Amino acid sequence: MLIKKEDLKKDFKDNLITLYAEDVSEASLEHKYFALSEVIKKYMFENWMKTNRNYSKNEVRQVYYFSIEFLLGRILESNLINLGIRDLCKEALSEMGINLDELCVIEKDAGLGNGGLGRLAACFLDSMASLSIPGHGNGIRYRYGFFDQKIMDGYQIEIPDNWLKDGYVWEIRRNEKAVRVRFNGNVRMVNSNGRLRAIHENYETVLAVPYDIPIVGYDGSTVNTLRLWSAEPMEREFDFSSFSSGDYTKAVEYKYSVEAISQVLYPDDSSIQNKSLRLKQEYFFASAGIQSILRTYKKKGKPIEELYRYVAIHINDTHPSLVIPELMRILVDEENLTWEKAWDITTKVVSYTNHTIMSEALEKWPVSLMMSLLPRIYTIIEEINRRFYLEVKDKFNNNWDKINKVSIIQNGNIMMANLCVVGSRFVNGVSELHTEILKKQVLSDLYEIYPRKFKSVTNGITHRRWLLKINPELVELINDAIGSSWIKKPNSLIELKKYIKDKDFCHEIADVKLKNKIKLAKYIKEKNNIELNPKSIFDIQAKRFHAYKRQLLNIMHIMYLYNKLKENPNTDIIPRTFIFSGKAAPGYKLAKEIIKLINCVADKVNNDNSVNDVLKVVFLENYNVSLAEMIIPCAEVSEQISTASKEASGTSNMKFMMNGAITIGTLDGANVEIKEAVGDDNIVIFGLKAYEVLNYYKNGGYSAMEIYNNDMRIHQILDQLVNGFWCVKESGFIDIHEHLLKYNDEFFVLKDFDEYVKAQEKISRLYQDKIKWNEMSINNIANSGRFSSDNSIKKYAENIWNV
């Protein structure tokens, strides 16, 4: 689409008038942001309509990506980039005296996700549209997104994220496409025409109203749809049934209990909340999504038996797993297909990505809850389980131990991962290591039954956001060197390897990094009132707080450095700035205590003049997509130090390397593949291997106490946790202390400490050789193309969705 600068200016001014009755000189930044967004929408919507018309006319298979989270962040600037008009728009605005960057930051982050899983879904949407794959998102329109984090006196405070307060410009409410979702009630089986038929009675109906967000691909021609569902009361029931019978309060209660379903995003990452409201959310968007897919499909006039040829449904982790019994319900109860036929279709349509091996994150729902909340869905799951049992009992020769492990219903619980594997065409892990662990350990018995179902697709990130958008000066350097073909074909970044020995290029790379660091230092000075040395190593760990991600290992290393400097002030140390950012789940005591510890250490270190010219510690509050975009281009060291086997893939590891940071990490998740891509010399690896960790869990043999008794560095650090050394805190950091000693250090922090210290010393040594360091950095950028989500999506398209 050709967009002219003068038209853009005119459209913009017209919008200011029609929206606010203001001209450019009067309008606030907010108003300018909304007026500009409306202009961009007009440009996008034409192609959105075209794309949709195309999809309904053509016989191509549609992919529906179901995810309980989509962590979009801001999208104005991404839309401009993908439409190819960022520069044009910048110019047009600047001619009117407006700075585009100032408008972009007005947009509130759409924080409809916790972290990696939700951000992955957002990157995948970008890649599907950019590769012109008919792929749509299906999720929940949370009234409150992921909470905002404030740090007060070193502690995390949670504040509701009222992101819809001023309205969200990018969505369209589609009243006419609302569907009904049923909860509670009871199920009766009746015999009709020789067939058993389920009758669901006395249910409560919830209206699911879709809000559609356009997803523009790079070059703007394909515009797919992210459909987010909002829960609303059925008007009739609210206004009449209870109200007219005189029970006003009951009517209002009903309204609130329905709206609660899409009110709030659960803020737990890598652990489950067995709350009935969460189960309601899961069924709500699964059912609404399936109903909407079937309605669209039926408009084509094709027989329902051929659904699998035109539709692929992907479920991002188990949260949307009720699509399996829901699709069965509609095919059997409403479309009158036989069970066998319905099962055949369902297992050809659905595919499933597993995201974790940690038992606290593997979803299971009590039978009693499922039975009362979703009685028909429960009977379907029961029947799936019964038939599956008949199939496997011979295969496993009545080996009860094995049969129980694969069973969908176990000891009064429904095991959602098992349901997903049984009900899906394909199952995939999110890195090579993770997939191996699934096959060999976590899902080994299911793997034995369905070896051909299992695939591996390593996660990815969209390089259009995580490089093109956020690091313009680096992009300019890259484009000058190798052209811009990498934007469409990220693997072409590999051509940068030619420049590794080019001294000028190396210097320029270093200059860009320094400039980015200076910008961040300025922000930190304003935000945290901490003065940074931009020449120091910027060492960043930014991700959710979780014990397995081991921010604790990072801060303990800093405590060790401090102790060492105090003991021997002449210690030679390369200046370092350690930056942390991330949120803890509100109920996760240990993680919150680690945040407090980091802030205490930061306080002491930053204010101690004998060390603070070589050591600085910063905690940046409220980690979200926009903050990630700001800090990642400034990193020189990327901390990816999870306990091996625990991080299924990780994606911030990829974002950091793409912006030239060197990874210090364990052989976990996609770090293994990053090491393979960049080579041993361009990454610093330490610590236990995944199989060593898994062996310890299985066979024991690890003693944290022994390490505490033998390593004086650790001894000192642990004692300081509880003797008031770092700051006065009632009862000290007792939870951390007990986690490490009394409960034997579940994540092997003490075990990996020594190797981590050595790895950090190696980083410092490497950094002193500027030329070598820049070579490493270029190597990381050059090899990052492999981790573009375009590559992941191509694999899904070819091997899993067949589109």
Ligand SMILES: *Cc1c(COP(=O)(O)O)cnc(C)c1O
């Ligand atoms: C990429 C990203 C994550 C995931 O980080 P990991 O280190 O892979 O866990 C989490 N939150 C935000 C805001 C991100 O952009």
